[in-house]
Amino acid sequence: MKKDTISLENLNAQSDLPEGVKARLDQGNLTGDIAFSPDGTQLAVACDIGVWVYDVESGLGLNLLVEHKEYVRCVAYSPDGSAIASGSIDNRVVLWDAISGSPTATLVGHTDAVRSVAYSADGATVASGSPDGTVRLWDASTGAAKDTLEGHAGSIRCVAYAPNGRTLAAGTGNDTVVLWDAATGKHRATLEGHTHIVDSVAYSPDGETLVSGSIDGTVRLWSTDTRDLITTLTGHSGYVWSVAYSPDGAAIASGGNDNTIRLWDVETGASKRTLTGHTGSVRSVKYSPAGGILASGGDDHTVLLWDLT
Template sequence: MKLAGLKSTENAHDESVWAATWVPATDNRPALLLTGSLDETVKLWRADELDLERTNTGHCLGVVSVAAHPSGVIAASASLDSFVRVFDVDTNASIATLEAPPSEVWQMQFDPKGTTLAVAGGGSASVKLWDTATWKLIASLSIPRPEGPKPSDKSNSKKFVLSVAWSPDGRRLACGSMDGTISVFDVARAKFLHHLEGHSMPVRSLVYSPIDARVLFSASDDTHVHMYDAEGKSLVGAMSGHTSWVLSVDVSPDGAAIATGSSDRTVRLWDLNMRAAVQTMSNHTDQVWGVSFRPVEGNGNWGGRLASVSDDKSISLYGYS
């Protein structure tokens, strides 16, 4: 397996680009790349050329997360202005605005069926679940404090929730916190199941394997990438190679590889059989906040693409084979 640099777009945004995800193809158009930036805008890019399709405004502070509905019809962006904006991908028409108190929105993701949007609740130490039919809040999953003789008031700030990931069957939701713990929930019962431990610093990104609902990957400021059996509560593998914080992780649609982006300015490709980095890409000149593999389309094609975004304001596109 390998990555080949295809295209880089410098100054894709006016400021740091902190978020990227692919909007699935629809009957009328191919997949698009969605990016969010501290310049308060969200942009949509054509997949192969990285040509700008549209610029969306509507936030009054930087955009920290973007999410695409599995239908490819709608998407959401979350900003430091404490709002989540849900919009029509093709027209930019606003569908809903979800309000959260300051610092209550970090990462978010639609569930595989598209019925629920999970939003990492930042300082509230919870994950909020929104119904995508009514845009009503349907649940708030609170992260339990770590067990100890005297939980201090300070421990709650450590539970600041940064990242969320749905299992491919939609039954589990994992979230990563500032203190390095990962919490796993049974979504149907809105019930906390257990913590996954092993990281010593913030867990900024999580993703489940598309081929095994038990396998969860995590990226942390402790420079490590972990692979867990999220049901058995066990650490299956710890992968190291980055020399600084690992800010993002994504898994290839075939489940054979993961890609990571780091503040060491590199993108790395990891072979999961070997549990080792097989390639390092140095396209960016500043920390890499997001990596995202293009999803499989209805016809089974997925085009073998990976995108990365960075504080250097650029987007890079790679071929994956």
């Protein structure tokens, strides 16, 4: 664990900020996802040397969590903010005490990189997805393996729990979104429509809609009731790497390899705003719990905090 103080490097990072950006976070090379703590005060960032935990208000690095043997691909906070889960190309998931920064368990079972991790709504289970073709469910308290979800072709690129915790969604390398019953592990549905890898999925806050982003360049919205496609959003000039719902459910953010972030009106499907400032592909986008900040992580190895108020 490493603690940061105000430094010349940090001051330099906050100079010449793009319009609309309140802070730039650039300690360590970003290699994957970003995640806000439930109270919105901290941001965890997957990096080449571990997981950096930043203070959102000051932009200062607070903790560096180091345990993985290779670079970190994904990160998630538990619903109560007491724990962090991270996945790496070392094929492992590590659970951390979010306060002390100490590892509490290492979860071994995947035979390929761990690309995505997510906590269930009650915080009792951690789901992890991998190109080995499986979603694995783990006991968040003990680290014990609970179940392995299979029954489809292709790698798992991303996982997300429905807000009520009953369904687990995964984007796959065979261009589909697969839905499982989170309690039984039974396959519920496969959503077809994308024409390339689905790299990101997210549920609306009310759980009625699922959004997916794909290398085919589109953002698609699906009804979780009928499993039908509601609409397709187009505008990115390349891959869509990441999608996220705003906390009020009125907007969707998407990040792409055209180096931009697009904000979409959910009701109309119109592109409301395009945020430019990254000099590389935008790999991850996340709204703060209050919705006033959007965090974006890019291949330029920086995280930008956008003021949406």
